[in-house]
Amino acid sequence: MSKLLSPKDIVRSGLCIGCGSCVAQANKPDAQMSFDDYGQLKPKGSPAWFNQSSLSFTQTCPFSPGARNEDYLANNLYPTASQQDGAIGRFQSAYVGHVGEEDFRLQGSSGGMVTWVATELMRKGLIDGVAHVIATEDPQADGRYFKYRIARTEAEVRAGAKSRYYPIELSEILKTIREVPGHYAVVGIPCFIKAVQLLRREDPIFRERIRFTLGLFCGHMKSARFVESFAWQMQVPANQIEKVEYRHKDPNRPANWYNARLTLRDGQVVNRDWWHLADGDWGAGFYMNSACNYCDDVVAETADVAFGDAWVEPYSSDGKGTNVVVVRSPLVQNLMENAIEEGRLDLKSVDAAFVQQTQAAGFRQRREGLAYRLTWNKRGVRPRKRVAPDATSPSRHRKFIYRMRFYISAWSNRVFKIARQIQKPQLYYSWARLAAAVYHGLAYHQGKFAEMRKRYSELKA
16 A cells, blocks of 8 residues: 555645545535636645545545556456456447437537437436536636536436536535435546546445446546637637537538637627647647646546547548447446347447557557656656556657657646736747647657648648
């Protein structure tokens, strides 16, 4: 067992993802999750709690080196899983495709599978509620654009469709699950699902009430500043934003042509393709939570079923959206097999190699890249991961990319903070364009200066 840790230890070491598990367990009125200066959610509370090391926190924080890892959890959760893969973990089966019934596919960012599974669990009477992320009704009053809530009807479940690249946390819905008897499903990114599974191991109430976990493949967690950057670059006031859509779906455009869309209080709608945003290259890592540098789970290995986008052709060009699905729960497997036979799901079986291919960049970042980052000097708590430190395997070119991504992640938060404080968006734009152009030339064109200059000119225009 590693030494006992406190929330302060994890936060100061840059390992807090902001899941809210520690606040939910604290059960103290002054313990809460709030945004820090970089727009990331972090726990806050009295020094007596925040600084207190404990066994329960050490064993349930998803980034604690003293917590059980994904392999251990999955082996205990899914002992009958027929397949095992080093990248996607234990699983029963994997599919690519989309929902065939009603308008699930149209309403979702991808193929509609997340919402369909959650809805099907409710239709079958297997759950009473779904903990998922929805848009807040009045973001300017609430102080955030998205939050978790528990849906108790099919209509409420379907209102949670679409992707949200925004900080959210679990503390309030975990408190609700503890207080209100029933059976629940929880939808979340890999580290959030891991946090839930660690809590279920320690707490019989969560173990009994949380019956299903639905995982989302994840690249990294963005900060709340991403929305403000949208507003700056589309030249609209951030304090007038009513609705944020990160991936506006257009069946006539490739699915991987992300288009950000903002709706203002007066009804005005503005939008722009991510490609034309200074910080729109996902791979560059703008606004990434520092904890994401130390994550090795791309496909939610501890979830009963996990979903991602099929980022390979011909699926990535299909504007209607396509899911890749990894199933671990025998019960969920049966639900999906029946729906396939009934024609309600349009899915075909794929193997682990196909799933890896759809998330190739994510696996490079969280396996080879993570192994390299683990060799760097780090202050505070050192994470314990399933990959060994390795500075020899990555090529010189890949090392440059991992370094560049790490610094863009850190400095995008810092530069935006300064620009926000002095109300000089141009300071951030200029820096972001340069960083994005250098990354573009380095990552995609072997460091050619002409390509960097071309990309900078495109972004400036």
